[in-house]
Amino acid sequence: MSHTIALSFEDGVTRFVSCDEGETVADAAYRSGINVPLDCRDGACGTCKSYCESGAYDAGDYIEDALTPDEAAAGHVLTCQMRPKSDCVVKIAASSALCKAGVSRFSGRLARLERLSASTIGFSIALDTGGAPAFLPGQYANLSVPGTGEVRAYSFSALPREGHVEFLVRNIPGGRMSTWLSERARVGDALTFTAPMGSFYLRPVTRRLLFLAGGTGLAPVLAMLDLLARDGLPVPAHLIYGVTADADLVLLDRLEQVAARLPHFTFATCVADPASVHPRKGYVTHHLAPEHLAGGAVDAYLCGPPAMVDAVRAHVQALGITPAAFHYERFSPGLEAKAA
Ligand SMILES: Cc1cc2nc3c(=O)[nH]c(=O)nc-3n(C[C@H](O)[C@H](O)[C@H](O)COP(=O)(O)OP(=O)(O)OC[C@H]3O[C@@H](n4cnc5c(N)ncnc54)[C@H](O)[C@@H]3O)c2cc1C
Ligand code: FES
Structure with missing residues (x-):
C-alpha cells in the first residue's frame, strides 16, 4: 500500500510523490528526483525539519536537538524519519528550485469553451496524456497565453474529470x-x-467553514466544494458569492446542486451595482452575519480581486473576530499570488 504525499514548497509549488508503507517521506521524495533538505538522515541534525499540515504518520526516532517535543506536538516533522500512515500534506522549508522539484508541464486541447455571461468565460482542457494533474482543490495553474509567450494564473474550478481540467475566467476587455x-x-x-x-x-x-468569493474568485471555491460533495461535509459551511453586476453571477445551478447534495451547505449571492435587480445588493461584507464567523470558531477561505480580499480582511479585523484559520488568495494581475 502506498500513500500520496503533497510536498508544498515555499514558493507555492506543490509536487506529489508516492510513499510506500514504511518508507520515509525523504526517501520517497528522493526516489521521485526531489532533493528535499537532508543531512544526517538519522534524526540528529534537524536539517530536514518540515511541517505536516494534514495526515497521519509515525514520527520515527530522533533526538530533541533535532525536534523538540513542543515542535512535534505542533505538527513539525523530520522527513528523514516520518513514515506516513495516510495521504499527507507536508510543507517543505525550501523553494522548489532548491529541491530541484520544479513544476510539471501539461499540454492539451481546448475541449469546451462557454460564454457563461457577458463578463465570464468557462473552459476546459482535455489533456494529451489523458491523465490529469494531481492538485489540491483551490490550487492554480499557470497557463501560457497562445501566441504571446506570456503566462496567466488560473485556479482549477473543478476536480479533474476523465483527463479534463476546468477554469472560470473573467473577460477583461x-x-x-x-x-x-x-x-x-x-x-x-x-x-x-x-x-x-x-x-x-x-x-x-474540522470546524465550520466560511467561503467568501468575489467574481471569478468563485473558481477555487467550486473545486473545494467538488471535494466536499464527493467526500461529505460533517460541519456547517456557508458561501457568500459577491459580484459587481448582475451579469457576473454565474454557475448558480452548480451551487444549487452542491446545496442539494450537502444539507449543511448554504450560500448567498450579492451584487454591488446599485442598479442591480438582485434581492441582495452591496458587497460581500454587507451580507456577512455574526453567525457566519461563529465567534472565530470557523475556517475562512477568501478569494477574489485584490481590493475585495483586502476589504473583507479589514472588515473581519474591525469586527474584532479572528477566524481559527483565514486562508486567502488575491487574483492579482501578473503572477505574484499572495496566499496565506
Ligand atoms: C493565483 C491566481 C489565480 C487566479 N485565478 C484566476 C481565475 O481562476 N479566474 C480569473 O478570472 N482570474 C484569475 N486570476 C487573474 C488572472 O491571472 C489574470 O490576471 C486575469 O485573467 C487577467 O489576464 P488577461 O491576460 O486577460 O489580462 P492582462 O493582459 O493581464 O491585463 C490587461 C489589463 O487589465 C488589467 N487587469 C488585469 N486583471 C484585472 C482585474 N481583475 N480587474 C481589472 N483590471 C484588470 C491589467 O492591469 C491590464 O491593464 C488569478 C490570478 C492569480 C494571481
Ligand atoms: S536529515 Fe538530519 S534530522 Fe533529518
Missing part, C-alpha cells in the same frame, strides 16, 4: 488571455500549462 479566449479561441486549440501552484487549498475539515 483588452486583456491578453481574455481577448484570446473571447475572440480567437476555438475548440481543439492547443494549450499548455504548469501546475499545481499555490497554498490556497482546502485543509482538513
Whole structure:
C-alpha cells in the first residue's frame, strides 16, 4: 500500500510523490528526483525539519536537538524519519528550485469553451496524456497565453474529470488571455500549462467553514466544494458569492446542486451595482452575519480581486473576530499570488 504525499514548497509549488508503507517521506521524495533538505538522515541534525499540515504518520526516532517535543506536538516533522500512515500534506522549508522539484508541464486541447455571461468565460482542457494533474482543490495553474509567450494564473474550478481540467475566467476587455479566449479561441486549440501552484487549498475539515468569493474568485471555491460533495461535509459551511453586476453571477445551478447534495451547505449571492435587480445588493461584507464567523470558531477561505480580499480582511479585523484559520488568495494581475 502506498500513500500520496503533497510536498508544498515555499514558493507555492506543490509536487506529489508516492510513499510506500514504511518508507520515509525523504526517501520517497528522493526516489521521485526531489532533493528535499537532508543531512544526517538519522534524526540528529534537524536539517530536514518540515511541517505536516494534514495526515497521519509515525514520527520515527530522533533526538530533541533535532525536534523538540513542543515542535512535534505542533505538527513539525523530520522527513528523514516520518513514515506516513495516510495521504499527507507536508510543507517543505525550501523553494522548489532548491529541491530541484520544479513544476510539471501539461499540454492539451481546448475541449469546451462557454460564454457563461457577458463578463465570464468557462473552459476546459482535455489533456494529451489523458491523465490529469494531481492538485489540491483551490490550487492554480499557470497557463501560457497562445501566441504571446506570456503566462496567466488560473485556479482549477473543478476536480479533474476523465483527463479534463476546468477554469472560470473573467473577460477583461483588452486583456491578453481574455481577448484570446473571447475572440480567437476555438475548440481543439492547443494549450499548455504548469501546475499545481499555490497554498490556497482546502485543509482538513474540522470546524465550520466560511467561503467568501468575489467574481471569478468563485473558481477555487467550486473545486473545494467538488471535494466536499464527493467526500461529505460533517460541519456547517456557508458561501457568500459577491459580484459587481448582475451579469457576473454565474454557475448558480452548480451551487444549487452542491446545496442539494450537502444539507449543511448554504450560500448567498450579492451584487454591488446599485442598479442591480438582485434581492441582495452591496458587497460581500454587507451580507456577512455574526453567525457566519461563529465567534472565530470557523475556517475562512477568501478569494477574489485584490481590493475585495483586502476589504473583507479589514472588515473581519474591525469586527474584532479572528477566524481559527483565514486562508486567502488575491487574483492579482501578473503572477505574484499572495496566499496565506
Ligand atoms: C493565483 C491566481 C489565480 C487566479 N485565478 C484566476 C481565475 O481562476 N479566474 C480569473 O478570472 N482570474 C484569475 N486570476 C487573474 C488572472 O491571472 C489574470 O490576471 C486575469 O485573467 C487577467 O489576464 P488577461 O491576460 O486577460 O489580462 P492582462 O493582459 O493581464 O491585463 C490587461 C489589463 O487589465 C488589467 N487587469 C488585469 N486583471 C484585472 C482585474 N481583475 N480587474 C481589472 N483590471 C484588470 C491589467 O492591469 C491590464 O491593464 C488569478 C490570478 C492569480 C494571481
Ligand atoms: S536529515 Fe538530519 S534530522 Fe533529518
